[in-house]
């Protein structure tokens with residue numbers, strides 16, 4: 596029997612990393628010790644205090660039942676308390692906070708709540724592939740907003756044609772940005788609010804890297820600017836902040852109607868997050884935590900080491916202090932990012948992510964993830980010829 600995938604599934608771009616995965620297996624089989632800068636998952640452990648809460652709460656029988664759809668009120672209160680303390684944003688935990696099975700889940704499902712076939716969703720490129728997938732699954736049409744280095748990887752709204760704006764219902768944004776590591780400030784977010792209000796567009800800001808910064812300046816929340824809550828929501832996650840990617844817990848906060856729509860989709864598709872996980876996450880958010888500082892000081896050392904080494908090797912690196920990514924130009928002219936990644940892997944056993952995996956405007960760049968130890972970074976630089 597042969598079963599054909601749906602049109603919506605076939606509409607997604609081909610999996611770019613298949614060839615690289617194949618070459619990785621070959622290089623590994625040849626006995627090479629692979630060093631991977633390809634992993635967007637913290638190597639640092641979940642804090643023991645959080646794991647302890649999970650262990651304890653998982654033994655309590657009410658936590659073993661179906662959770663409430665929108666999340667425990669206690670968890671939502673912890674989110675709202677943290678947003679207030681951290682960003683000065685006030686949120687009603689009853690109607691402006693929704694738990695998610697990781698923020699990826701919420702991002703992927705949001706278009707189902709608001710997009711009719713033919714509606715347009717504005718998507719940054721390069722970007723996290725889930726914005727496009729969620730749009731296509733809902734029958735929406737992705738419209739690419741190029742993120743260019745000349746504009747510090749911020750979209751230029753004045754370039755979006757009027758006929759697109761008429762049909763646009765949602766705009767995804769993501770700062771600090773994966774993969775470019777670019778950040779956005781309140782001035783930009785104010786422009787976003789003006790633009791979205793004028794054109795009646797829901798803003799969905801992906802703030803997964805809110806706590807990852809290696810410089811002095813903390814990252815700004817989209818919701819912290821005036822009027823943002825009138826037109827948008829923010830996705831956030833415990834994944835990167837507390838090294839909890841495997842726990843699968845995140846949340847959406849902001850505009851009541853948007854939260855309600857996303858919640859209605861989820862009520863029909865899932866049954867929420869394991870309560871013991873919600874309680875462990877609430878513990879993390881409630882307690883003044885050393886973990887964010889500790890993580891950032893580790894990422895800072897790694898970033899300094901890698902950027903200095905790459906520059907010595909002749910790479911041109913985009914300067915940023917946020918996320919745990921380093922976004923660099925492909926150092927060879929006339930070589931695609933994929934060909935470069937393949938040849939680097941073949942010659943040195945080092946894995947980097949080709950920029951074209953994040954969209955056409957990622958071409959010409961590669962992404963290094965700072966999720967490996969300083970020793971491994973040093974070893975990689977030596978192999979690359981430093």
Ligand SMILES: *Cc1c(COP(=O)(O)O)cnc(C)c1O
Nearest residue numbers: 697698699723773803832834845
């Ligand atoms: C890691 C990441 C997420 C968060 O994923 P979770 O589902 O919360 O683990 C969201 N957006 C971007 C851009 C990411 O890199």
